[in-house]
Amino acid sequence: MRNKRWFFVSFTVAVDQFEGPLDLMLHLIKEKELDLFDLDIHVLTEQYLLYLNKMEEMHLEVCSEYLVELATLIEYKSKKLLPKQEAELNDAYEEDPKDRLVRRLLEYQQFKEISEQLKQLYLDRQRQITKPISIESEEWIKANENQPVQGSPYELAKAMTKCLRRMQLLRPIETKYTAKEISVEDRILQITARLADLPETFSFERLLEDCHEIHETIVTFLAILDMAHTHQLYFTVDDADTIWFRRGA
Known part of the structure; x- marks a missing residue:
């Protein structure tokens, strides 16, 4: 099982290929040719969620640290759906989660x-x-x-x-x-x-x-x-x- 490779969607991954969620995100950014300095969180979140869903479909355990990063991505997306005035009020008191993720x-x-x-x-x-x-x-x-x-x-x-x-x-x-x-x-x-x-x-x-x-x-x-x-x-x-x-x- 450890060395078996799985093929799905438009990229190929090994079950044990990634050392953690950041490693997975860098792979997806490279695979989808995203600009790390102008990161499209919407695309990254979709691909990240797609990967985790595929893991579940193959009955593979999704570790908690991957789910935590997924929650962070979803939180950022949800903030973008807030009315502009409310979003600007929240941003005045918090570091932009996109900037924090890019730095990490x-x-x-x-x-x-x-x-x-x-x-x-x-x-x-x-x-x-x-x-x-x-x-x-x-x-x-x-x-x-x-x-x-x-x-x-x-x-x-x-x-x-x-x-x-x-x-x-x-x-x-x-x-x-x-x-x-x-x-x-x-x-x-x-x-x-x-x-x-x-x-x-x-x-x-x-x-x-x-x-x-x-x-x-x-x-x-x-x-x-x-x-x-x-x-x-x-x-x-x-x-x-x-x-x-x-x-x-």
């Missing part, structure tokens, strides 16, 4: 592109033979206590993938979802504020303690990449594929 899709798309680059670097590295380093996490912390270190992209890609798997974020989870929107810039500010309360050396999992959804984890990952690029953080990966950080400049 752009961030997710950026994460996917970075992940693909890191994956390729990791695959290239797999063709090389190196002598393995045998150290425990505690020993690594002591050995690197007084010196900044910087890991390599393929190590980060491998460790990040294992971290996501440990958190069971690579497959949908049946949980109650509460929307929590945050930008990469805001996440950097949050992490910077937390540094004073964290040990000199800390793991990536410590930064994910307040992350409950894949979107939050993606934003955190993009934030630490930015901080590593500007040398606010240094990272390395131990033998257990745990990502460790030290404060930088």
Whole structure:
């Protein structure tokens, strides 16, 4: 069942092809040649609903996070049906859900592109033979206590993938979802504020303690990449594929 491909409407999908609703939306946007910066929510909602209906017809379970995003799309469409004056009054107090969705899709798309680059670097590295380093996490912390270190992209890609798997974020989870929107810039500010309360050396999992959804984890990952690029953080990966950080400049 896992590798079986299904054919319907004007696109082809695999049951396990998508990692979540944002991944599905990006596929539909590309398939229907929609403009992400001028997104036609009406078309996207119709195609998204069509996909979920087809899943139900095939007696496949539709996970809660897909239904939550469907409710968000329908809410946006319903607001467009309101009288213009009432809609403008609501928009004065709320962020445009279309802008919020586009921002999330752009961030997710950026994460996917970075992940693909890191994956390729990791695959290239797999063709090389190196002598393995045998150290425990505690020993690594002591050995690197007084010196900044910087890991390599393929190590980060491998460790990040294992971290996501440990958190069971690579497959949908049946949980109650509460929307929590945050930008990469805001996440950097949050992490910077937390540094004073964290040990000199800390793991990536410590930064994910307040992350409950894949979107939050993606934003955190993009934030630490930015901080590593500007040398606010240094990272390395131990033998257990745990990502460790030290404060930088």
